[in-house]
Amino acid sequence: MTMDVTIYHNPDCGTSRNTLALIRHAGIEPKVVEYLKTPPGREELAGMVRGAGLSVREAIREKGTPYAELGLDDPSLSDDQLLTAMLEHPILINRPFVITPLGTRLARPSEAVLDILPADAFKGPFVKEDGEAVLDGEGRRIV
Helix, strand or coil, rough: CCCCEEECCCCCHHHHHHHHHHHHHCCCCCEEEEECCCCCCCHHHHHHHHHCCCHHHHHHHCCCCCCCCCCCCCCCCCCCHHHHHHCCCCHCCCCEEEEEECCEEEECCHHHHHHHHCCHHHHEEECCCCCCCCCCCCEEEEC
């Protein structure tokens, strides 16, 4: 299937790996951006957050990051200040963000990516790394 898909990926993250596997299970080879090595620019990051329908604060990753040490829990910080912190410390960017012609999602959980991929692209079961079934034998989402 031909579809322009970009994933902002961290190969050390299970959710990110599962999301990438789901995209590939749809027969799509996405553009993979390892955002820790190649972070997005300010406008690109702000656009991803907006496109996903999130606030900047909702797009920040706290666990395993310098979030607390940087004082980012301060509610008086502006979106611009939070974006600056995310750009200076890309580990603060929650992952994985996925962009397709059907929309943008922060794919947490990984099956959130199904909302922006063609439903008819899936031709069989899909099981996450942890054994959780996401798609049944017909390629339909398990709810």
